[in-house]
Structures are given as C-alpha cells and as structure tokens.
Amino acid sequence: MPAFSKILIANRGEIACRVIRTAQELGYRTVAVYSSADAESRHVQLADEAVCIGPAQVNQSYLVIDNLLAAAAKTGADAIHPGYGFLSENADFARACAKANIVFIGPSVEAIHLMGSKRLSKIAMLEAGVPCIPGYEGAEQDEDVLRQEAERIGYPLMIKASAGGGGRGMRLVQQADELVAQLRTARSEAQNAFGSGELILEKAVIQPRHVEIQVFGDQHGNIVYLGERDCSVQRRHQKVVEEAPCPVMTAELRQAMGAAAVQAAAQVNYVGAGTVEFLLDASGAFYFLEMNTRLQVEHPVTELITGQDLVAWQILVASGAPLPLRQEQIKLTGHAIEVRLYAEDTANQFLPQTGTVLRWEPELLPGIRIDHGLCEGQAVTPFYDPMLGKVIAYGANREDARRKLVRALEQCVLLGVNANQRFLANLLAHPEFAAGNATTAFIGEHFHRDPSLSPQAATPRELALAAALLYHASASSRAHQASMAGWRSAGSAPWVFILKHLDQPHRIEVDVIHSGAQPTVQVRYAESLVELQLLACDGRWLTVAIDGVRQRVAYHHDGDTLHLFAHGGNLKLEDITHAPVSGQAAANSGAIKAPMDGAIVEVLVEEGTPVSKGQLLVVLEAMKMEHPLKAGSDGVVRRVGVNKGDQVKNRQLLVEIEASVTPEAAEA
Incomplete structure (x- = not known):
C-alpha cells in the first residue's frame, strides 16, 4: 500500500486552498507552489510550505513538470494532487510522478491518456456499449474527409477539439457553407490551447440538458457513482450554474445513467475521482460526451448532497484504501446549487478583468459555502483563468438553495475588481431557472436582454451615497485642518462634487440640513433629490438612514477613486471635482x-x-x-x-x- 505524508498541490487559487484544507484535516503536511505573480496569494499563506516554481506565465511555471518535481524533491513531498486545469489531465505528468516515486493523486496514466482524447474515448465507449452521439471520430483529419463526414452526419453539427475542454475548439455549424471556416478556427484554437488540432464531429443535440455523473474507483476494482449534477446553464459552452440533483431526474433515469457511467469507468479500470458527462434530451435519451479524469470545479454540490468529502476520498484511494462506501450506502439528501465567481465585465461582452482586491467579505451563513482563493490586497492578474471562487448554497429543497444563493451573491462584498455577481443573481431569479426548466439554450433564449449584460448608469441613490461619502471625507479633513469639531454649519452654500462613471461626468450638490456628529444632508442630482442621515463611517462601512430605513454600504475610498458595493457589484466612481478641464476626445478618435x-x-x-x-x-x-x-x-x-x-x-x-x-x- 503506498504511504505518503506530505502532499504538494500542483495548482493555485481556490482549488489549491480547497485541497490544502482537507489534506491538513487528515493530518498531512502540505506544500504550495506559486509563480512570481502569486507570491502573496491565499493558497501560499495556507500551506505549511511553499516553493516558487517560475515566472507568471503558465508555460514557465505551473505547466513545467520539472519545476513541480523539483519543488517536491526540495520539500520532501511524496504525493502530488493536481487539482483541476493545468496538468491535472496530463498523462506525461502522471508518468513523471511515478518515475520519481511520487504518488499521483489521480487515475492511471493509461486512463488519463485514453479519456483525455474525445476521439479515442468515444471509440472506447462505443465498444463498451455506452450510448454515444452519432458523429465522426476517425483518425483522418484533412478538410475533405471532415467535409464528407459532415455531409453524412447532417446539420446542425458540433465541431469539438479532441483534447481539452472549457468550450475551446468547439463550434456549432448550422449549414454547410460555414463548415470550412469553422473547422479552421476550431483547429487553430485547439492547437493553441491544447497543443493538438485533432477534431471530432458530432450531430448537434438541440436544447439538451448537460448532466454529469460523479464516479469513483479504487485500487481494488470497486467503482461507484455519487449521483448526478445538472450543468445545463452555460455560456459559450462554459458552465455557469451547476446543481445537484438534476431537476428532472427520476430514480429510474438516475440508475440508468449511473450504470452507464460506471460501465464507462470500468472500461478503463478507473481509479480515483472522475466525471462522465452526458447530454440528456427531452425524451429521456442520454448520450456520452466525455470523461474528465480529475476532480470537477462543481464537486461541492455533490459533497453537500451526499455528506462526503471527495478530496478525502481521493487521498484515501491514492493511499491504497478501499472506497469508504458501497453503492447502496450512498444517499442523496437536499439540494445544492453552485455558481462560479469570475473577474469579468458582463456588461462588456464578459471581458476578463484585472485589478487589486480592495475588499473581500464573503457572506458566510448556514447553508452557504464559499470556496475561494482571495485575500485583500491581492492582485488579479491577466496570466490565469478569471475564476475567483465558487459560491454554493445547500437547502432542504431546490427553492431553499436557490433563494439562499441569490442572497449570498447579493451580500458577498467584492471591491476593486469587477465580477459577475449581478449577472448570476439575476439568472438565478429568472422564472425559467426557478421553475427548473433551464437547458443549454437558456441564456441565449431567455436571458440575452438582462440588464446585467449592458452598461448601467449609476442610480441617483448610488450617486447620493457616493457624494455623502465624499462630503464626509472633505468635511472631516477641513475640520481637522482647522482644529474644529463637527461639520460645516447648516444653511451654508452647497458642496458641489463632479463624479465620473462610465466616462460620463455627473454634477452633484450636497446641502447640509442638520450638522453635527450625525449630519443630515440633501443630495441633488439632475431632477432627483435624496435625503439621508450619516450615522457612521469607519473607512469600510457607511451606515445611513434613507427615508427612515437604516442600511449599511461597503466602500473603499482611495484618493480620487471611490468604490461602492452597489446593486451591480463593484461601482467605481472617480472624483473629478478639482481635475483640470480638458477637451473631450472625439468619439471616433481612432x-x-x-x-x-x-x-x-x-x-x-x-x-x-x-x-x-x-x-x-x-x-x-x-x-x-x-x-x-x-x-x-x-x-x-x-x-x-x-x-x-x-x-x-x-x-x-x-x-x-x-x-x-x-x-x-x-x-x-
């Protein structure tokens, strides 16, 4: 039986933090690795030891096998957990670990190699009798062959990169005259992302559900499945919401899909955590998509409804122990929903965002789990995937979980970096999602007009809060400089602020109605008038009363820049009151x-x-x-x-x- 005592986590961010937590709870020492860009990251702080493995670029750090093995040798780590992404599904990495006498906490080299190829895995699944989508998975890859096969399959069809995932190298082709251009784009994208331009073609299944089965195998030949996850809500083939169980699942369908997933895993003598992904159509027919030979991003929803720690299972299985439970002992209870928190501007074509995390205060209430790799002062850089963390809710039923998750997204304070909280909260509140009717076509058909997808001007209330904060800072500073207590007296001329948002200036006037320790002010903007009382302001939270309603607002004020945690998330305003007047650039400046x-x-x-x-x-x-x-x-x-x-x-x-x-x- 392999024995190990120190685990190196060959990853970063929230998954590294997640693995470190369980490994330490089980009594293992942990080693973090980091690039020069991640030196102050949370996973580095949580681990017992940490080693720098290179510059910020992934091909010089997290993807360099020799650097990872050198870090293991330097620290005496005798096991490596790859997390997900990076080298987690790289057969060469697993092979190199074995050669170095380091336990790879994952499946065998052979299983990774076979299931890492959509083409080869589909051939294996057809041989095993697992239902598959009609298509072409041959070795001949020239355009003439692919064009002939496309005609045989019929349109619409999907082009898919044989290697990798995440929607890269994947294209939907509606008609024949689009095929060649889409083939070339998909091949180029796949080559750049995965180092392989190999493609497969499949008949497009229109408006299906994306349902995946969590499987687990041990070194003694035992394989079980731990229910399913519905990952149907997607944008550009990338998962947005994951939940367990699937809203339309029946006991009979779960047993059939679970048996097919176990059959797929048994075909490759699978050991460790794996996920078999299926498309489920409206008739109840399901088709094999692919198998991911690693822990999934969405594994927390399975953990919450089964009460099991899947990372602990991975470590136990890698140490040679049998699976903790038999199939009949695995029970599903309640409902869990997960969303991925991304640094992206949903109002600007989901453009990834960079910046500094100025405030991070997650909402931690019963039924809420937040897996993240964030700490205040941390830089979100352009070198890695923009996912910051995951927000997960658990409830007795689906509606309980959905309601809790909406609140958690609305309450998790993140300032300094734009994120997708409003988009996610609005999506979860949509009647079609709430009813459990969402398919892979949901966002395109029902959500494309949502306000979170277009720039929204700051509201009069938000501008009033910002002006009140600036008034507080200015008045406090002037009073301090003049060695005076209190505020500018009521009845004086109004304070005037000019705030810029979305490149538009807004002139705002603040009239002091009652001065003192808790002044009352009236804020005028255009035709709007907002009266509020400033109750407290401590540098992180503003407490105000508006129309007799008391509330707290998170903020960060740095020089001329003010960040407010508003309905849309991180609202950034620039105080240009004292900025020199400059001519506006023409809209078509070039x-x-x-x-x-x-x-x-x-x-x-x-x-x-x-x-x-x-x-x-x-x-x-x-x-x-x-x-x-x-x-x-x-x-x-x-x-x-x-x-x-x-x-x-x-x-x-x-x-x-x-x-x-x-x-x-x-x-x-």
Missing part, C-alpha cells in the same frame, strides 16, 4: 487601447495600412482567452505601438487610426 493587461499574440496591420470599420487589427491574450481588437471606423493606420509578444497594460495605446474624411464632412 485610438485602439488594450482593454486589460495581457500579451499581444498577433498584429495584423502596419503603419500606412488602409482599414475599414470592424477590421481585425490586433489580438490580445489575457486570462487564457484571446480578445480580437477591431477598427471602430474606416481610415488609415497612423501608428502601431506594439509588436507580437509584447506585454501591455490596461488602456495602453496599441494602434492609432486616422479616420477617413467623407465628402459630406469635408463640405461641412
């Missing part, structure tokens, strides 16, 4: 700036090149995604300020275009 920190992967124009509106100019890579930057108008490239491979900062000028002058404009 300045193409970086939307975030990142790396330039392609520059498609040169100085002097004529361009047309919508033409692709530069491709920026950040947070494991490529972001195309296009011309906003017709014109000529006046300046190109970057080269391929350059690291750029948010708002850095990349390309400048001199707009074409139309005859009408010239005459004017």
Whole structure:
C-alpha cells in the first residue's frame, strides 16, 4: 500500500486552498507552489510550505513538470494532487510522478491518456456499449474527409477539439457553407490551447440538458457513482450554474445513467475521482460526451448532497484504501446549487478583468459555502483563468438553495475588481431557472436582454451615497485642518462634487440640513433629490438612514477613486471635482487601447495600412482567452505601438487610426 505524508498541490487559487484544507484535516503536511505573480496569494499563506516554481506565465511555471518535481524533491513531498486545469489531465505528468516515486493523486496514466482524447474515448465507449452521439471520430483529419463526414452526419453539427475542454475548439455549424471556416478556427484554437488540432464531429443535440455523473474507483476494482449534477446553464459552452440533483431526474433515469457511467469507468479500470458527462434530451435519451479524469470545479454540490468529502476520498484511494462506501450506502439528501465567481465585465461582452482586491467579505451563513482563493490586497492578474471562487448554497429543497444563493451573491462584498455577481443573481431569479426548466439554450433564449449584460448608469441613490461619502471625507479633513469639531454649519452654500462613471461626468450638490456628529444632508442630482442621515463611517462601512430605513454600504475610498458595493457589484466612481478641464476626445478618435493587461499574440496591420470599420487589427491574450481588437471606423493606420509578444497594460495605446474624411464632412 503506498504511504505518503506530505502532499504538494500542483495548482493555485481556490482549488489549491480547497485541497490544502482537507489534506491538513487528515493530518498531512502540505506544500504550495506559486509563480512570481502569486507570491502573496491565499493558497501560499495556507500551506505549511511553499516553493516558487517560475515566472507568471503558465508555460514557465505551473505547466513545467520539472519545476513541480523539483519543488517536491526540495520539500520532501511524496504525493502530488493536481487539482483541476493545468496538468491535472496530463498523462506525461502522471508518468513523471511515478518515475520519481511520487504518488499521483489521480487515475492511471493509461486512463488519463485514453479519456483525455474525445476521439479515442468515444471509440472506447462505443465498444463498451455506452450510448454515444452519432458523429465522426476517425483518425483522418484533412478538410475533405471532415467535409464528407459532415455531409453524412447532417446539420446542425458540433465541431469539438479532441483534447481539452472549457468550450475551446468547439463550434456549432448550422449549414454547410460555414463548415470550412469553422473547422479552421476550431483547429487553430485547439492547437493553441491544447497543443493538438485533432477534431471530432458530432450531430448537434438541440436544447439538451448537460448532466454529469460523479464516479469513483479504487485500487481494488470497486467503482461507484455519487449521483448526478445538472450543468445545463452555460455560456459559450462554459458552465455557469451547476446543481445537484438534476431537476428532472427520476430514480429510474438516475440508475440508468449511473450504470452507464460506471460501465464507462470500468472500461478503463478507473481509479480515483472522475466525471462522465452526458447530454440528456427531452425524451429521456442520454448520450456520452466525455470523461474528465480529475476532480470537477462543481464537486461541492455533490459533497453537500451526499455528506462526503471527495478530496478525502481521493487521498484515501491514492493511499491504497478501499472506497469508504458501497453503492447502496450512498444517499442523496437536499439540494445544492453552485455558481462560479469570475473577474469579468458582463456588461462588456464578459471581458476578463484585472485589478487589486480592495475588499473581500464573503457572506458566510448556514447553508452557504464559499470556496475561494482571495485575500485583500491581492492582485488579479491577466496570466490565469478569471475564476475567483465558487459560491454554493445547500437547502432542504431546490427553492431553499436557490433563494439562499441569490442572497449570498447579493451580500458577498467584492471591491476593486469587477465580477459577475449581478449577472448570476439575476439568472438565478429568472422564472425559467426557478421553475427548473433551464437547458443549454437558456441564456441565449431567455436571458440575452438582462440588464446585467449592458452598461448601467449609476442610480441617483448610488450617486447620493457616493457624494455623502465624499462630503464626509472633505468635511472631516477641513475640520481637522482647522482644529474644529463637527461639520460645516447648516444653511451654508452647497458642496458641489463632479463624479465620473462610465466616462460620463455627473454634477452633484450636497446641502447640509442638520450638522453635527450625525449630519443630515440633501443630495441633488439632475431632477432627483435624496435625503439621508450619516450615522457612521469607519473607512469600510457607511451606515445611513434613507427615508427612515437604516442600511449599511461597503466602500473603499482611495484618493480620487471611490468604490461602492452597489446593486451591480463593484461601482467605481472617480472624483473629478478639482481635475483640470480638458477637451473631450472625439468619439471616433481612432485610438485602439488594450482593454486589460495581457500579451499581444498577433498584429495584423502596419503603419500606412488602409482599414475599414470592424477590421481585425490586433489580438490580445489575457486570462487564457484571446480578445480580437477591431477598427471602430474606416481610415488609415497612423501608428502601431506594439509588436507580437509584447506585454501591455490596461488602456495602453496599441494602434492609432486616422479616420477617413467623407465628402459630406469635408463640405461641412
């Protein structure tokens, strides 16, 4: 039986923190690894020891097998937990661990290799009699063969990268004339993301549910399943909401899908935690999608309804112990729902966000679990996936869990970085989701007009709160400088503030109605008037009374920048009251700036090149995604300020275009 005492976690962020917690509870010593960008991260602080494994870029740190093994050797770690992502499904990594006499807490090299290929795994599942979607999974990969196979399968169809996941290398093709372009795009994306351009084709199953079965095997030949998870709510093939059990599951269907999942795992002599993913159509028919040979992001919902710790199971199985429970001992109780907290701007095409975590105060109430890797002062960098953590709710039934999760999202304070809290809360509150009717088409069909998906101006109430905070800071500072107590007296001229939000200035007046330790002020903005009483202000929380209703508002004030935790999440306002007046740039200035920190992967124009509106100019890579930057108008490239491979900062000028002058404009 393999014995180990110290576990190195070959990952970062919330999953590293999650594994460290269970490993330490079981009595194991833990080792964190980190890149230079993660030196102050939470997982580094939680582990017993930590080793830097390279620069910020993943291909120089978290993806370098030799660096990870060197860290294990330096610290005496005799087991490695890969988490998910990075090298968790890399057969070469598992093989290297075995060669170094280090226990890999995961399945065998053979299982990882086979199930890591959508093409090879589908062939194996067909041989095992597991239901599969009709398609093409052959080794011939040239475009002519794929075009012929597409005609045989029929449209619509899905193109999928054989390796990897997360929606990369996946395209829906509605008709034949789209196929070649989509094949080339999918192959390029797959090659860049996974190092393999191999593709498979499958008949598109329209509006299915995405249901996955959690399986577990041990070294003694035992395999069980621990219920299912519904992951149907997706955006661009990436999961947004996961829940257990599936809202439409029956005992008979669960048994059939569970048996198929166990059959799939047995086909490869599976050991450890794995997930067999299926598409479930409206008729109750289900089809094998893929098997993930690792712990899933959404494993907490299974833990909550089974009462089991799946990381503990992984460690036990890796040590040679049998599974803790037999199939008949596994019981499902209650309901759990999980959402993924991402640093992204949902109002701007879900653009990943970078910045500094200024405030982080998660809502921790009974029934709420938050797995995260955040701490205040931490930088969210462009080098990694934008997922910050997961918010999970458990209740006696689905509605209990849903209601608790909405509150948790609305109450978790995150300032300094834009995140997707409002999007998630609105989604959970949607009648179709609340009714349990959501399929993979839910967001596109029912949610595409939600207010969280477009920029929203600050409300008069939010501007009033901001102005009140600025008044408090200004009045306190002036009173202190003049060695005076209290506030500016009532009846004086109003305080005037100019706040900028979404590049728009807002003139706001604050009239002091009652001065003193808890002043009452009236805030005027345009036609709106808000009266509030300032009860307390401690640098983190503002306590106010508006119309007799007392409430607390989280904030962070730094110089001319004010962050408020508002209905939409992180509301950033800039105080430009004393800023010098400058001419406004024309809307069509032609300045193409970086939307975030990142790396330039392609520059498609040169100085002097004529361009047309919508033409692709530069491709920026950040947070494991490529972001195309296009011309906003017709014109000529006046300046190109970057080269391929350059690291750029948010708002850095990349390309400048001199707009074409139309005859009408010239005459004017």
